[in-house]
Amino acid sequence: MKNKLFEKYFVFSPYFWLVLFFFIPLAIIFKISISVSEWGMPPYQDIFLFDNGFKINTTFENYVYIFSDYYYIGSFVNSLILALISTFFCLLIGFPLAFYIATSNIRLRNILLVLVVIPFWSSFLLRVYAWKIILQNNGILNVILLNLGITSEPLQLLYNQYAVIIGIVYTYLPLMILPLYGYLNKFDLNLIEASKDLGLNRFKTFFKVILPLSVPGIVAGSLLVFIPVVGEFIIPEMLGGSDRLYYGKILWEEFFVNRNWPGASALAFSGIIILVLPIVIFQILYSRWSEKNEI
Amino acid sequence: MDNNFLLIENISKSFGDNKVLENINLNISKSEFFGLLGSSGSGKTTLLRILGGFEKPDTGRVILDGMDITNLEPFERPLNYMFQSYALFPHLNVFNNLAFGIKENFTQKEIEINVRNIAELLSIEHLLNRRIKQLSGGEQQRVALGRCLIKKPKLLLLDEPLAALDKKLRSKTQLELTTLQKKLKITFVFVTHDQEEAMSLSDRMAIMKNGLILECSSPEEIYENPKSLYTANFIGIANIIEIYKKDENFYSDDLGINFKLNKELKNTKTNILLRPEKIKIQSINNLKTSSFNSFSGEILEKSYLGSFTRYEIKIKNMIISVLDQNFNSNSNYNFPKGEKVICTWESESIKVLED
Numbered sequence: 001m002k003n004k005l006f007e008k009y010f011v012f013s014p015y016f017w018l019v020l021f022f023f024i025p026l027a028i029i030f031k032i033s034i035s036v037s038e039w040g041m042p043p044y045q046d047i048f049l050f051d052n053g054f055k056i057n058t059t060f061e062n063y064v065y066i067f068s069d070y071y072y073i074g075s076f077v078n079s080l081i082l083a084l085i086s087t088f089f090c091l092l093i094g095f096p097l098a099f100y101i102a103t104s105n106i107r108l109r110n111i112l113l114v115l116v117v118i119p120f121w122s123s124f125l126l127r128v129y130a131w132k133i134i135l136q137n138n139g140i141l142n143v144i145l146l147n148l149g150i151t152s153e154p155l156q157l158l159y160n161q162y163a164v165i166i167g168i169v170y171t172y173l174p175l176m177i178l179p180l181y182g183y184l185n186k187f188d189l190n191l192i193e194a195s196k197d198l199g200l201n202r203f204k205t206f207f208k209v210i211l212p213l214s215v216p217g218i219v220a221g222s223l224l225v226f227i228p229v230v231g232e233f234i235i236p237e238m239l240g241g242s243d244r245l246y247y248g249k250i251l252w253e254e255f256f257v258n259r260n261w262p263g264a265s266a267l268a269f270s271g272i273i274i275l276v277l278p279i280v281i282f283q284i285l286y287s288r289w290s291e292k293n294e295i
Numbered sequence: 296m297d298n299n300f301l302l303i304e305n306i307s308k309s310f311g312d313n314k315v316l317e318n319i320n321l322n323i324s325k326s327e328f329f330g331l332l333g334s335s336g337s338g339k340t341t342l343l344r345i346l347g348g349f350e351k352p353d354t355g356r357v358i359l360d361g362m363d364i365t366n367l368e369p370f371e372r373p374l375n376y377m378f379q380s381y382a383l384f385p386h387l388n389v390f391n392n393l394a395f396g397i398k399e400n401f402t403q404k405e406i407e408i409n410v411r412n413i414a415e416l417l418s419i420e421h422l423l424n425r426r427i428k429q430l431s432g433g434e435q436q437r438v439a440l441g442r443c444l445i446k447k448p449k450l451l452l453l454d455e456p457l458a459a460l461d462k463k464l465r466s467k468t469q470l471e472l473t474t475l476q477k478k479l480k481i482t483f484v485f486v487t488h489d490q491e492e493a494m495s496l497s498d499r500m501a502i503m504k505n506g507l508i509l510e511c512s513s514p515e516e517i518y519e520n521p522k523s524l525y526t527a528n529f530i531g532i533a534n535i536i537e538i539y540k541k542d543e544n545f546y547s548d549d550l551g552i553n554f555k556l557n558k559e560l561k562n563t564k565t566n567i568l569l570r571p572e573k574i575k576i577q578s579i580n581n582l583k584t585s586s587f588n589s590f591s592g593e594i595l596e597k598s599y600l601g602s603f604t605r606y607e608i609k610i611k612n613m614i615i616s617v618l619d620q621n622f623n624s625n626s627n628y629n630f631p632k633g634e635k636v637i638c639t640w641e642s643e644s645i646k647v648l649e650d
Contacts, residue, residue, distance in 0.1 A: 190382035193349050196369040197376045198396030198446065208395075212386045 026272070033265035034058040044262050062266035072250060072267060076274070079247035082161070082236075083229040086168040087176075090225045091218065093169065094176035098217075099210070101177070102184035113181070116174050124171065128238050131167050132158060135239070159241035167235040172228070176221040183217025219286060223279065230275055247271060299358075300325035300482060301346075301450060306355035308341055315341045317506045319355070323499075326480040328473065332493040333503035334529075339486045342503075343452050346484065347376040360449055374450035375443035379458060381435050383427045389414075389438050390423040396446045413441045416475075433464050444479065453485035457492055469495050490530050494518065502526050518570075524648050527568045534571060534615050535648070539564040549613040552590050555642050566648045571618040573644035576606065579635045589639040594632055604629055608638065 035044035036059050049055040066072040101112045119127060134140050135157040142154040157163060191213070195205040233248030240246070251271075254264035301323040308316040316338045323329045331339040344350045346357060348369035356365045364372050375396075383392050393410045401409065414420045417437045422430065430438065436459070443451055456472065457465045473496055476483050487493050493500050494514040501511040502525075510517055510526050521527040527535060538545040538554055540563040545554040554567065579591060592610035599621075606617045617638060621629075630636055 188380070188382065190378050190380055191384060193347075193369065193376070194378060194382035194384075195395070197347060197372075198442065199370045199399065200396075201368070201370050204399075209384060213384075 026269075029265045029269050032261055033062055033269045034060060035262045037062075037260055037262045042261065043259050059262075062262045063270065065263060066267050066270065071245075075245040075250045076247045076271060078244050079230045079232075082164065082168070082232075082244075082246060083226045086165055086172065086229050087222050087226045089165065089169045090173055090176040091222060094173055094180055094221065095214070095218070098177045098180035098184050102181050102187065103189065116177050116181075119171075119174065125234070127171065128167055128235055131163070131170065131239060135163055135166070158239060161240065161244050163239040163241075164236045164244075164246075167239045168229055168232060171235065172225045175224045175228075179220040179224060180214070180217045183220070184214060187213065216290060227275065227279070231271070298322055298324050300327075300360060301484070302356070302358040303342075303346075304356045304358070306342065306345060306352045306357070308338075308345065308350065308352050315506050316345075316352070319506075319508060321501060321508065321511065323482065323484060325482055326476075328476050328483045328496055328498045329485070330493040330497035330500035331484065331486045331503060332488070332490060332497075332500050332529075334488055336505075337503040338506040339488075339503045340454060343376075343454055343484065343486045346450070347374070347452050348372050349376075373448060374452060375446055375448040376452045377439050377443050377454065377456060379455040381439035381459070383435060383438055383442070385427050387427075388423070389419065389425050389427070389430070392427065392438055393423075393441050393445055395442060409445055413445045416444070417441050432460055433468065436460060436468065440475075444481070448481060450482045450484065453483060455487055456485055458487070458489070465492075472496060494530070502529065520646055521568065522649055524566055527646075527648055532571050532616050532618070534569040534574075536567050536569060536613070537564070538567055549611060550590055550615075551611045554645060555588055556645060556647070558647070560647065561649075568646040568648055569615075569640060569644060571605070571616040572603075572620075574615070574617045574638045574640050576608075576617050576619050576630065577637050577639070578630070579637050588642060588645075589637060591635060591637045594630055594634050594636060597629065597632055599629065606630065606636075608636065610638075 031047060032044055035047055036057060037044050045057055047056060047058050049057045097116075101109055101116070104112065132139075136142070137154040137156070137158070139157070141157060142151075145151045145155065146153075187210075191209055192205055195209045196202075200208060231248050231251075232246070233252055236244075236246045236249055237252075240249075247267075251264055251267055254260050254267060258264075299322055301321075303319055303321040303323075306316055306319040307314075319338075319342060331342060333339040341350060345352050348364070348367060348371075352365065356363055358364070359372075359374065362373075364374075369376075384395065387395065390410055393413060394406050397406055397409055410423070411420070414423060417440060419434065419437050419441065422434055422438070427435065427438070436456070440456075457468055460468060469492065485496065487496075497514055499511065499513050500517065502509045502517065504525055509523050510521065517526060518530050521530065524535065527533045536547050536550060536554075538547045540546075540560070541553075545556055545560075546552075547554065556567075590610050592608040592615065594606050595609045595614060596607040598605045601621070603618045603620055606619060608615050608617055615638070
């Protein structure tokens with residue numbers, strides 16, 4: 001009897017976790033997003049009023065407001081583009097690395113895996129700050145370029161979207177490498193030899209055999225990078241300039257600078273829906289596809 | 296026949312300090328079915344991988360049909376390799392696995408015709424739309440074979456071609472493989488650790504041990520006239536008896552009997568081989584023990600194998616294996632355990648092992 005109860009609890013614990021830390025907070029955000037804003041603490045009115053009888057006090061004006069202003073939509077689009085570009089570069093760098101790690105001998109493999117994980121041991125803020133030092137006008141990179149005579153005056157490397165992409169790719173690379181490694185680790189190397197034996201060179205073997213069979217790993221790694229980068233706030237704040245506004249930054253300003261909690265909540269909630277819905281649909285389609293193809 | 300179709304010259308290979316192949320030389324003829332037989336660690340698979348181009352030899356050359364292929368990449372070699380695990384592409388169906396190697400150079404129509412032909416040859420037409428995971432082991436083996444044969448290679452390398460199949464399927468596939476090879480006249484070189492497989496498939500075979508080729512000959516020759524003690528023991532069941540010269544004849548201390556040999560010996564002490572099926576076993580009442588080429592002993596163990604009965608016979612300090620064909624349909628024909636019997640053989644059946 002006791003065991004049964006334990007089993008039941010055990011099975012439902014992930015759902016419990018999900019409800020407690022995902023759905024309830026999401027519901028609270030949704031509730032705030034449909035509240036009427038006012039000056040005060042908290043800076044919005046209750047949605048249920050009992051002053052003169054019961055009254056529901058909600059509004060969708062916050063949603064109308066953010067969707068009618070390109071300032072908000074534009075920043076979200078910027079973030080999506082940033083996430084796409086960063087994911088692409090993470091994949092471009094991460095795939096060969098993950099493949100190399102997965103196919104090297106066990107001793108080297110363990111050393112390389114530790115090297116991939118080592119950056120996590122130091123503070124995230126410090127690591128991003130280090131890029132600030134590298135990229136600034138009298139930073140290491142500019143000093144090297146100047147001394148090599150490649151440029152005659154320091155390049156403006158910091159405070160633009162390129163610096164942001166560099167920072168994000170650097171920070172999120174392990175999140176791409178680890179799931180890719182986990183998948184490529186199981187890759188049957190005979191398949192590569194078989195492909196070469198049947199007349200395909202390295203390049204063609206990559207596109208006909210390695211890549212199609214790595215799709216699950218690529219999907220896992222890309223989602224792990226793409227989703228958090230859309231909401232990334234700190235890296236654009238530290239390395240970015242005023243040339244581009246990103247979603248995370250707008251959200252922050254709406255909450256803490258403008259103290260427009262209902263507007264910010266509407267922005268956050270819309271962001272989650274816009275991001276999560278396509279991913280859920282994609283996952284359903286993808287799992288059907290991979291079931292059909294037995295990958 | 297072109298005796299120099301595939302030339303393997305002075306091939307050596309080391310992995311770190313570990314010498315895997317030492318100065319291997321082999322000549323393989325066109326359309327030959329050639330077996331490389333050895334236990335694990337003998338270097339046979341490394342040699343096959345060198346032929347396939349997956350490993351580069353430290354020294355030596357590989358020449359195929361007059362062309363030096365030693366430094367060619369696998370995709371540049373006019374040969375194909377069938378992997379032990381078959382290495383079929385799990386993301387493609389049977390049709391696309393078969394067509395994988397010809398997609399580049401053929402039109403869609405030619406591809407279809409070629410795939411159909413090869414599928415017909417291997418009786419797998421009904422499987423073309425299947426996924427690899429839906430195939431049995433035997434079907435996978437055919438697809439792997441078809442995927443290579445469709446390229447019409449000059450040489451087909453097979454790594455343990457039958458190891459992944461169950462016993463019954465294996466003997467059926469053995470026969471099919473030899474028939475197919477004779478029909479297509481493609482040179483086959485295969486690797487196996489299974490001596491029965493090597494014997495039944497090979498036209499000629501090489502016995503490998505510790506990176507060396509000990510012997511290379513036809514299965515019959517290797518079985519009947521092995522040169523070394525290792526080969527004699529490795530292939531089939533062997534009774535190995537140590538003899539030395541005593542007066543005019545040769546004497547075995549273990550058996551306590553004299554041997555008459557047909558030929559002269561270099562050494563005064565040597566090992567001889569007596570295959571178990573060469574020994575004739577008779578009831579002690581029928582015959583008198585002669586002092587040459589016969590002994591009397593007691594049956595220690597017997598195992599009935601259907602067409603044969605295997606006896607273990609104890610004579611003095613030694614146990615000799617004898618295979619007796621169950622010629623008589625009477626089931627009482629067999630000798631019971633503990634029975635005293637006389638064993639005899641022809642002088643020609645005794646083979647002197649030189650090494």
